[in-house]
Amino acid sequence: MSALQSHERGHLVYAASGVLAVHTDRGTSIVPANRVAWTPAGYSHRHEAHGDTDMRIVFLEPALARHLPDRPAVFLASGIAREILLALTGPGNDDRSAPAHPSAAGSRLLRVLVDELWEAQEQPLHFPEPQDDRLQAMARLLSERPADNASLAELGRTIGASSRTLSRLLHDELGMTFYEWRTQLRIYHALVLLAEGHDTTQTAHACGWANPSTFIAAFAAIIGTTPGRYRAGRQSAAPGD
Incomplete structure (x- = not known):
């Protein structure tokens, strides 16, 4: 389990393999295959991996984050969303994060990713504390x-x-x-x-x-x-x- 942390930007967590849990004081988000957990900016949280886990993290600027809930949530990842997450975070390595300052192409992919999640069905995988x-x-x-x-x-x-x-x-x-x-x-x-x-x-x-x-x-x-x-x-x- 990682140490407790918080970020100035909200972030998306995706498990390319394995299962992740994202713990906050509001509860626990479970991230099985093909799901994405959203943690808004400022939430103290920690990540816990189960199995052989390949964790991918993408941070969102406020202009994009405002299109997602102001609370932790879990979404079903479409095929497009999954491929964007993998493309943004590079080759498969543990705890891969997207670059802090994406290229123009990366920024366009981030907008598509948020659109895909905005359209996606929220999953009953956030367990309130x-x-x-x-x-x-x-x-x-x-x-x-x-x-x-x-x-x-x-x-x-x-x-x-x-x-x-x-x-x-x-x-x-x-x-x-x-x-x-x-x-x-x-x-x-x-x-x-x-x-x-x-x-x-x-x-x-x-x-x-x-x-x-x-x-x-x-x-x-x-x-x-x-x-x-x-x-x-x-x-x-x-x-x-």
């Missing part, structure tokens, strides 16, 4: 034991809060049900395990799904493809493959 101490405690428990199928009431007894209180906090702070929140956290862990080479069945069981088919359905609902196709696509997307 809860502010309430009780939700933070529950998040730690779920992150440490993603396979634990304890109910909300059981988790509440562990941290000293009723299930009704926790449900209200989840709704008010995050706009989610407990089921939705736990599913998102588990999908994050699933992406990490898949990046590290685990197969679908192993990943399903490690993340709390007794039935792999149920895991596949949940994964596809959030990521937009099955775990098997995701792994195959991630491998074929790696530079040089």
Whole structure:
């Protein structure tokens, strides 16, 4: 995991291979294959890589950044966006960044890239960080034991809060049900395990799904493809493959 940092310009992070997590005080953005994470200027953040990760970074001047959200977000990368990101950051090496002062051609590519992201579908891959101490405690428990199928009431007894209180906090702070929140956290862990080479069945069981088919359905609902196709696509997307 990288050290905490912030920048005067907003930046886009793309994983040409592997899986990245971008942590800010607003939450965590997960960057699997063919996704791009946007972090606005001034946000303290750190990057965490999982698997054999080839990270590409592109900074945007304010005139371009204003076309993207004023909060962290994740976008689906079109084929054009992917090729522009790779072209701007050069040959495949870890932690590649685009030049601070791009050429005229590079500037034109940046404008096309922002247009592509502006048109792209925002992905449900930014997991907000809860502010309430009780939700933070529950998040730690779920992150440490993603396979634990304890109910909300059981988790509440562990941290000293009723299930009704926790449900209200989840709704008010995050706009989610407990089921939705736990599913998102588990999908994050699933992406990490898949990046590290685990197969679908192993990943399903490690993340709390007794039935792999149920895991596949949940994964596809959030990521937009099955775990098997995701792994195959991630491998074929790696530079040089």
